[in-house]
Amino acid sequence: MRAVRRSGAVGVWLVAALLSGIAAVPGRAQVAPKPSENPFNDEMLKMTPQEQAAKLADHLGIWCIGTKPFFMGMTRQGPAKGYAYWNVTCAGGQAYMVQLPPDGHGSAIDCKALKEQGRGRECYKAF
Secondary structure (H helix, E strand, O other): OOEEOOOHHHHHHHHHHHHHHOOOOOOOOOOOOOOOOOHHHHHHHHOOHHHHHHHHHHOOOOOOOEEEEEEEEEOOOOOOOOOEEEEEEEOOOOEEEEEEOOOOOOEEEEHHHHHHHOOOOOOOOOO
């Protein structure tokens, strides 16, 4: 798996945390996160889509003009509790999932790698 801006071990951890701490419930409405779980994400949710895309692109560590931001959801339990997951596409078409812990120091993984190794998880799908 290829992780962006971090080592391969972080990419593996990112997928493992995503799979272990998040439970999707089909047919259930998404609940807004509590303000105290992730203040950085709370600020992201208040931004315009253009501001969100730019902020997410900053976490990639590569040149990217961010487009199409998408909030996937937030981990509610386990060691990654309070971590927010977003997607962003770069102007060239490459898409990424960005993991944002409460301190705002995110890491990212290519959406193709997530789909191949994410055990059913895909970018641009809410959980």
